Amino acid sequence: MLSGVAAYGLWGLFPLYFPLVDRAGPVELLAHRIGWSLLFVGAFLALRRQLGPVGALLRDRRRLRLLTLSAVMIAGNWGLYIYAVTTDRVIEAALGYFINPLLSVGLGLALFGERLRPAQTAALGLGTVAVVVLAAFSATGFPWIAVSLAVLFAGYGLVKKLADVGAAEGLMVETLVLAGPAALFLGVLAARGDGTFTTEGVGHALLLVAAGPVTAIPLVLFSACVTRVPLSTVGLLQYLAPVLQFLIGWLVAGETMPAARWAGFALVWTALVVLSADALRASAAGRRAATSGDAEPQPMVA
Secondary structure, three states, X not given: OHHHHHHHHHHHOHHHHHHHHHHHOHHHHHHHHHHHHHHHHHXXXXXXXXXXXXXXXXXXXXXXXXXXXXXXXXXXXXXHHHHHHHOOOHHHHHHHHHHHHHHHHHHHHHHHOOOOOHHHHHHXXXXXXXXXXXXXXXXXXXXXXXXXHHHHHHXXXXXXXXXXXXXXXXXXXXXXXXXXXXXXXXXXXXXXXXXXXXXXXXXXXXXXXXXXXXXXXXXXXHHHHHOOOOHHHHHHHOOHHHXXXXXXXXXXXXOOOOHHHHHHHHHHHXXXXXXXXXXXXXXHHHHHHHHHOOOOOOOOOO
């Protein structure tokens, strides 16, 4: 539980980190995040003598194709999130991670033919209405950052589920896939004299290097949590990150919350309460059925 709270708590504090290095620009930040994450995760796996599974993944063509796709998705998610935070759109980014669980339920329906329970249907309907309200009545227009972040992250989760790999090993392969383009981009920046790693001081350089542990440590903590804690509990913990992001955007960054935005968020939060209550009820019913031997446990969609 402590690992889970720490993981989602660190993810929730991301909006405080990226403004510290915004002189680098979103794409340069993304490239550094990829490179330093690769080095940090590689060192972590080497110390634990767990590089063997990485080699096996690289030889498994099916999983390598899936991880290449997930690498593209997570790079898009990272890049868009960095752009949102560094352009004062933290609240909209938080909205994306509130929408994500609803979108995951929709993917289960569309791709796996899962039958939705009435509460899940109601939650999806409320989430859809929330996006319509934000698009129609919000001064910022259609929340494209929020929707794009939700689509990319839900798709990333789907692909990682199909690949069935550990968090650290998967991140190692994904950053290996992305390392070539990231190194090329940083090399071109350095050749043109536009890179900030060596021109903005030691403090700036160290903050860029910190992108490695900042990215990898929450994933390792999450992996430690998800293998030991019931999924229904993990499903509730996931809301900690966007709640913290929302509070940082509203109370720290001073982003505005007009009436239309409050209305949209209220609809999303209501949908998440309905979804979470239904997931807890289904999980408890599944455990009771498994104990009595009357039926198989119900899978939780989250």
